[in-house]
Amino acid sequence: MSFDAQAPTGPSVVIIGAGVGGLGFAIALKKQLGCHNITIYEKANDVGGTWRDNTYPGCSSDVAVHYYSLSTDLNPRWKGSHGSQPELHAYLKDLTNKHSLRDNIEFNSKFISADWDSARQSYDLVIEDVLTGVTRAASANILISAVGVLAIPKYPTTLPGLSTFKGNAFHSARWDHTVDFRGKRVAVIGNGCSACQFVPRISVDPSVQLVNFVRSPAWMFPETATPYSECSKWIFAHVPGVMRLYRNTLMAMYDSRYLLFVSTWARRKFTEFLKRFMLDAAPAEIHDKIIPNYELGSKRLIVERGDGYLASFRRPNVNMNSDGIAEVTENGILTQKGEHMPFDVIIYATGFDTDKFSYPVRGLKGQSMEEFYDSQGGPTAYLGTTFPGFPNFYALTGPNTCNGHTSVIFLEECQISYCLQLIKPVVQGLASSFAIKMKPTLAYDSWVQRRLSCSLFTQCFSWYRREGSKKISTIFPGPLTLFWWLTRSPQWEHYEVEGGEKWEKQRRMARISRAVGCISLIVFSNWALSPREMIPNTLSRFGTQLLKFPRVPLGTFFQGFA
Structure with missing residues (x-):
């Protein structure tokens, strides 16, 4: 007798793209959150993203390959200091097999659009089969964009003829x-x-x-x-x-x-x-x-x-x-x-189009990502990862995340670690959605643009700047260490949470637990460092004061935290 494998349960996570970012995100979801209800839509017939598509002669990484790889999956068998395209592509295929991701990937599936449904707290998706042209519907409680910044080739379309x-x-x-x-x-x-x-x-x-x-x-x-x-x-x-x-x-x-x-x-x-x-x-x-x-x-x-x-x-x-x-x-x-x-x-050899979002996404009130970008004078995001009005939507290598001096893969790992902290309560059923507020987004973007306004990047036009605009929307204004520091933990007050009563209660109890632990540590440290002859007197005074304290039923004390 044979038994079918149990279908994954819980909130669904959809990842767009099976490049290094998409694969890294899926690995982290499985290993760190135990989340298996994951679907990766990949328009091609294989994994790899940039390292699948760019097959020109001599294609290789600019960054040393021991750093240009996932920190969770180091590889001692690299042939040399800089990985070639075939070698990097093979590495990503090995990761896919090692972490059993092929069952989560739908190949030849082009992501067409996403629309947020507030009532159901999920995105309505449209997916196209690139082999037949037939579209189908899908849904996602959490949507991850991992298409990468160098995904759409840019042609000199203004060139006559x-x-x-x-x-x-x-x-x-x-x-x-x-x-x-x-x-x-x-x-x-x-x-x-x-x-x-x-x-x-x-x-x-x-x-x-x-x-x-x-x-x-x-x-x-x-x-x-x-x-x-x-x-x-x-x-x-x-x-x-x-x-x-x-x-x-x-x-x-x-x-x-x-x-x-x-x-x-x-x-x-x-x-x-x-x-x-x-x-x-x-x-x-x-x-x-x-x-x-x-x-x-x-x-x-x-x-x-x-x-x-x-x-x-x-x-x-x-x-x-x-x-x-x-x-x-x-x-x-x-x-x-x-x-x-x-x-x-x-x-x-004219680079890539980094100005526009790769596909239509609509959030609260039906606003599209392009409309949001236009309202801000160019691509804008909080920490280059989350967007106001787009609950449970996260983007890798979003606006103002790129750098010209170090590894973009470690940058994506910083983003993944940050996103997992926001996704965890949703996967655990403690909240329905998180959405960054507009005020902190604008404050962060103002800080980014203020730092960039006095930098070298204003001196000429490049792919770091939005075409036809003075806004620098691609580069991050600091070392990667600074980005790691900023993304180490969410500032929860910057987010609007839906259906998060259980999560809020859990956070309150965690704060109480930490407070009790700190008080206990202080009392124990005071006791341990006090002269031994003072301890009985101290305990006696403490007991006397305790007897004077009004008696409150224990259930009443915890009622305020329920």
Whole structure:
């Protein structure tokens, strides 16, 4: 006789996206809260998010991989200091199997919309099957957005003639592996992190004629990716504490880079170092095109490894063009100086769209997230995680959470830890929903914008700022240590709670318990430190005073806390 597995019970949790954030959140829900009523909607047919989608040649992490991984699942078997895309994707698939998450994931399921129902204290969801196009309804008491900030490729849509090009054209985040680059004329538009990783790889073939169109140069930082020896891997795996200590050392090292944003002296010295490095690495004919005219730190710092991006321009088949693009034609690109350059392939390395929310979400009174953003002059959230008017809705890497100097994965872990404290009473049935109030949200956003207003990030436009706005809506104004401190515990008075009578009672009793414990500790400490001959007299006086105290039935005393 066979028995069906018991269906998960209790409030339902829906996570949008099976990338590192979504998987990390699900793992934390299972391990820390014992919550198993979890559904992860993933539009693709596999887990991995960014590390599944970005498959361009040379794709790897900018941050050392022992820090660019979950703190709950350290891996002693990394091949080297920086993880490659295949290795990171394999790590996420291993996590999925290790924590039995595949049963919680619905693949090929695109999240369409969510609408809050106050009466039922849940979100009404619409999900689309990407294979058939059929939509279905679902619901969630708790909704987690884990789509990531780098999920939607951004194309230069304002560029005339974009759709007229008859050759192969694709975004670097959606790499077309069917294209054979041998003997082709290739245009790469953009010089961000992705371009700096794949340009050296595809141009190593001398038959490929590559031109990189650069609108503005970027500061580049030399960092060596070193392989780990078998001895190092053995130590990481078998010597207790070594891998954790190494990770913590990396955390401190990366967060110390925030000094570049706040110390004029450190920034000046580091700028001089970077200038020397960049001019030494690049050929003389492009020296006038590679040094930025903005201060170090106001845009993202690009990592340059070994004989990488700058050194690739020493190859006779690689050139840089900074004339600007007037339009895309049927068979090439027309520059703003009137030169027409023929191409067979155009690769858009133009980043991601970080301004808009990825899907429609409506909260209290039917207000959408986009309408809320517009009312605040740009993306706004409390601690980049919760939004006023959207109960039980939490976002990873929300507004003003990103940083340009350290690990975004640890940042997401800080957010997950914070959210779990808000989710726990709902999962336990002690409350129905939590929603951040408007006043603390505006106060927090004012603090963020005030700190950013006197920072380097105001000196130029970048993806850190909302397009067409002066509001800086992406970057966090401080080191990651500060964000960890702010998210270590919720300030409960900042939240509106529905159906939380049991939770409030539990909190009152916890406060009483702590107070009794503190008083007991003080009395015991006083007794332990008092001369022994004073103890009988002290107890005698205490007993006399106790007899004078009005007698109150014990039930009456606790009645006020019921």
